[in-house]
Amino acid sequence: MSLNVLVVDDSTVVRTVIIKTLRILKLPLGEVYEAANGLEALDTLEANWIDLVFADINMPVMNGEEMIERMRANPAWADLPLVVVSTEGSETRIERLERKGARFIHKPFAPEIVRDVVRELTGVTNEQ
Numbered sequence: 001m002s003l004n005v006l007v008v009d010d011s012t013v014v015r016t017v018i019i020k021t022l023r024i025l026k027l028p029l030g031e032v033y034e035a036a037n038g039l040e041a042l043d044t045l046e047a048n049w050i051d052l053v054f055a056d057i058n059m060p061v062m063n064g065e066e067m068i069e070r071m072r073a074n075p076a077w078a079d080l081p082l083v084v085v086s087t088e089g090s091e092t093r094i095e096r097l098e099r100k101g102a103r104f105i106h107k108p109f110a111p112e113i114v115r116d117v118v119r120e121l122t123g124v125t126n127e128q
Helices: 012-024 038-047 064-073 091-099 111-122
Strands: 003-008 029-035 052-055 082-086 102-106
Touching: 003 012, 003 038, 012 029, 012 111, 029 038, 038 052, 038 064, 052 064, 052 111, 064 082, 064 091, 082 111, 091 102, 102 111
Parallel strands: 003 029, 003 052, 052 082, 082 102
Antiparallel strands: none
């Protein structure tokens, strides 16, 4: 099974780092989509089959928290695995996101953390 992944971050560099990390881990990737904000991400979700979302919180146009709220309100995306990758330090905000079903990874991150979270959320392991 290959994973179609959406990476949402206003930083091109961060999106590239996440995608390279997924490739270095030899995870079975299908299509990899990118979005620079939550609104672009919702448009991408509407147009494509996505298995896993990585998203930042602090972005222009539509932040990650609003994007997550809209995703969870849509039955098609309500249970979509979601990983927040952020420098966010507010425990209150992190707990609120986790209650909405998001996993949280702090930037900067080790590749092994990404691997473990992807395995836990999707059951997918590294390619053999």
